Amino acid sequence: QSVLTQPPSVSAAPGQKVTISCSGSSSNIETNYVSWYQQLPGTAPKLLIYDNNKRPSGIPDRFSGSKSGTSATLGITGLQTGDEADYYCGTWDNSLRAAVFGGGTKLTVL
Amino acid sequence: QITLKESGPTLVKPTQTLTLTCTFSGFSLTTTGVGVGWIRQPPGKALEWLALIYWDDDKRYSPSLKSRLTITRDTSKNQVVLTMTNMDPVDTATYYCAHSRTRYSDYVYYYSGMHVWGQGTTVTVSS
Numbered sequence: 038q039s040v041l042t043q044p045p046s047v048s049a050a051p052g053q054k055v056t057i058s059c060s061g062s063s064s065n066i067e068t069n070y071v072s073w074y075q076q077l078p079g080t081a082p083k084l085l086i087y088d089n090n091k092r093p094s095g096i097p098d099r100f101s102g103s104k105s106g107t108s109a110t111l112g113i114t115g116l117q118t119g120d121e122a123d124y125y126c127g128t129w130d131n132s133l134r135a136a137v138f139g140g141g142t143k144l145t146v147l
Numbered sequence: 148q149i150t151l152k153e154s155g156p157t158l159v160k161p162t163q164t165l166t167l168t169c170t171f172s173g174f175s176l177t178t179t180g181v182g183v184g185w186i187r188q189p190p191g192k193a194l195e196w197l198a199l200i201y202w203d204d205d206k207r208y209s210p211s212l213k214s215r216l217t218i219t220r221d222t223s224k225n226q227v228v229l230t231m232t233n234m235d236p237v238d239t240a241t242y243y244c245a246h247s248r249t250r251y252s253d254y255v256y257y258y259s260g261m262h263v264w265g266q267g268t269t270v271t272v273s274s
Binding site: 039069070072074076081082083084087088093125127128129133134135136137138139140141 | 184193195208209210262267
């Protein structure tokens, strides 16, 4: 059971927009920065979003992040088949004094 | 350019101790705000954060595994070592190391995520 809760799966058609939610608590998301990771099949995770809404160099602006209270959201616009992957949210938990990840969300581009 | 690479045994027996080494380049683990962490992923399952060591040698561990984990660094070799004792088949996973950053705000360093990941190394626990 992950500290952060994500939907197991989401799907949308090419070109459409999708959002992935990440729900936490006052000891993690509400008081810390959230990051998002993309894991393509058979590869290592890659940072997509950090500090709630910042994109590392090279990440297209189709990917966006936001946070409100104890929840965070990853948005992906202009979906491509190459976006099919598992997506994870992560943050720090003050009570655990440790980093935590969500359970992951599998994105299917129909 | 920041790169990290994990190395270690691919097969360990139950009860043995696992030692993994992360060799990195492109940054210094003595630079303020920098850290190196370990994350694992059992086959078909989610990511699990394990441990993190910071520029000032501060260390953090997953509460559920803290008694079995030790993270150390060798700044002269640009290496971080993770040891996990009493290995069990449920510890079979791909183990990743990653470059971590912090964000300084209001006199506090906040965890900013795992910014660059290694390729991972697969460890199987079996007799």
